Amino acid sequence: MVQKLDYLKETPSQTAGPYVHIGLAPGAAGFDIYRQELGWDIAGPNAKGERIRVEGIVIDGTGNPVKDVLIETWQANADGVYAHPESEGEVEEGFRGWGRVITDFETGEWGFDTVKPGPVKARKSLGTGPLHPPAHAGDDWLGRGDEGHEDMAPHINLWIVARGINIGLNTRLYFDDEAEANAKDPVLNLIEWHNRRPTLIAKRSERDGKVVYRFDIRLQGEGETVFFDV
Amino acid sequence: MSQAEFYQRDRERHPPALTPDYKTSVMRSPRAALISLQQSVSEITGPVFGHNDIDPIDNDLIHNYAKDGESAIGERIIMHGRVLDENGRPVPNTLVEAWQANAGGRYRHKKDTYLAPVDPNFGGCGRTITDENGYYFFRTVKPGAYPWRNWVNNWRPAHIHLSVFGTSFSQRLITQCYFEGDPLIAKCPIVKTIPTQDGIDSLVAALDLNATVPLDSIAYKFDIVLRGRRSTLFENRLEGN
Numbered sequence: 293m294v295q296k297l298d299y300l301k302e303t304p305s306q307t308a309g310p311y312v313h314i315g316l317a318p319g320a321a322g323f324d325i326y327r328q329e330l331g332w333d334i335a336g337p338n339a340k341g342e343r344i345r346v347e348g349i350v351i352d353g354t355g356n357p358v359k360d361v362l363i364e365t366w367q368a369n370a371d372g373v374y375a376h377p378e379s380e381g382e383v384e385e386g387f388r389g390w391g392r393v394i395t396d397f398e399t400g401e402w403g404f405d406t407v408k409p410g411p412v413k414a415r416k417s418l419g420t421g422p423l424h425p426p427a428h429a430g431d432d433w434l435g436r437g438d439e440g441h442e443d444m445a446p447h448i449n450l451w452i453v454a455r456g457i458n459i460g461l462n463t464r465l466y467f468d469d470e471a472e473a474n475a476k477d478p479v480l481n482l483i484e485w486h487n488r489r490p491t492l493i494a495k496r497s498e499r500d501g502k503v504v505y506r507f508d509i510r511l512q513g514e515g516e517t518v519f520f521d522v
Numbered sequence: 523m524s525q526a527e528f529y530q531r532d533r534e535r536h537p538p539a540l541t542p543d544y545k546t547s548v549m550r551s552p553r554a555a556l557i558s559l560q561q562s563v564s565e566i567t568g569p570v571f572g573h574n575d576i577d578p579i580d581n582d583l584i585h586n587y588a589k590d591g592e593s594a595i596g597e598r599i600i601m602h603g604r605v606l607d608e609n610g611r612p613v614p615n616t617l618v619e620a621w622q623a624n625a626g627g628r629y630r631h632k633k634d635t636y637l638a639p640v641d642p643n644f645g646g647c648g649r650t651i652t653d654e655n656g657y658y659f660f661r662t663v664k665p666g667a668y669p670w671r672n673w674v675n676n677w678r679p680a681h682i683h684l685s686v687f688g689t690s691f692s693q694r695l696i697t698q699c700y701f702e703g704d705p706l707i708a709k710c711p712i713v714k715t716i717p718t719q720d721g722i723d724s725l726v727a728a729l730d731l732n733a734t735v736p737l738d739s740i741a742y743k744f745d746i747v748l749r750g751r752r753s754t755l756f757e758n759r760l761e762g763n
Contacts, residue, residue: 298610299608299609299610299750300606300607300608300609300610300747300750301532301535301608301720301721301724301747302531302532302535302536302608302695302747302748302749303695303697303724303725303746303747303748304535304536304537304697304716304721304722304724304725305536305537305695305696305697306537306683306696306697306698306712306713306715306716306725307544307547307696307698307712307715308683308685308696309683309698310631310633310634311621311629311631311633311634311683312621312683312696313631314621314629314630314631314645314646314647315619315620315621315647315683315685316619316621316685318645318647321629321630321631321632322630322631322632323587323630323645325586325587325645325647326576326577326580326649327577328575330571330575330617352549352550353548353549353550353551353553354549358550360633364694366564366567366568366569366691368564374563374564374567375569375570376567376568376569376570376689377570378563378566378567379563379567388569388570389569390568390569397632397633412562412563412564413562413563414562415560415561415562415563444562444564447564449564449565449691451691451694453696454550455546455550456544456546456547456548456549456550456551457539457547457550457551458536458537458538458539458541458544458547458551458715459536459537459539460694460695460696461552462692464564479559479562482557482559483557488554511549511550511551511552512549512550512551512552512553513553516552516553516554517552518554518557519552519554519556519557520556520557520558520559521531521533521556521557521558521559522531522559522561522565522691522692
């Protein structure tokens, strides 16, 4: 016998179910209850940087849109700073960097407005992990070294829940006009299969003078989006 | 200021993505393995909420959608507990959101067409922020069981959906809280997505007579555990270690 470790165990996840909107976006469920719902204004009025819109659809393994999905977004501001005490630097007043995104129940299309985030400091700035750089490794080093010595390309962290999703899916959205930064991004480079990396890259276009990025998420099958265990 | 990582999520404690007896998961589950990330500032940070974001009435589901002087119909309960991390430390000032069916098992949602009636005085959602000890509570009515289409005759046990943030986006969690003594728990394909009995038991709120309000409300206790965090003890280890 040995001494018992007295850690608690994380509460298991359960699906958010079809009625997730009641709890997290009651207006979408069809009623008005709170003074303000949370997560509708990601960047606030004072945020610097380029104003962008991100749009997409979540597609299931049959190729059909997932019409009852809810997505949360978490991003840095244009300076690469998160609105959190452990991110070095300041954010603009009113910048929260977090949002909730729901779909059109008929089409499954979703979209949100924000500012484009800046590059984010490398993992090494946390002071954790092995200290040696993977200088010899090229981009096929199978994740056996430290992925923390390059700054991360601009990205938005996404968390996806819905009926039929037993535990929230984490992924990242990168930007196709950041090819140089993306090529050095330590997380994209961790994905061994080069042909899966583009599943994380949103495509830029302009519509009515506005910048719109398209980011479709495939839950399963051909072109399946890369999801992370964070 | 601590900048350490959170403990790796124990994926053997959570449901896998593909759970064929919960049919909707079959076409909504990724087939490729998740890519495991060492945490960066993107993962160890997360949204911060304060009391300006919510109102005091928000955690009282009996009254937060009721007309003046009226209240929701059903068995009056207090759902309370603490949000802790895996180190057993309280998680203060974190947002907890709840949603549920009414006492008849009907949700106030445009997509719910179950024949049980909507309660005009019950919205079915609430939210609160934990206090300095990680404590939270909701006042509500016990939700009813309801049928759902999976097999032809499936019934969800009474449950309250809970959404919790912690201090980092990597702790983000949605789960469901069940009630002690409900015979439907053991029969539910969604409950049974959880691989261990110990994990299932941890989602069942205990009847807590000590916390009842005599002649008013019965109480259930439900603690929520979020991922814990490494200490920074080994942060300055030597190169190559």
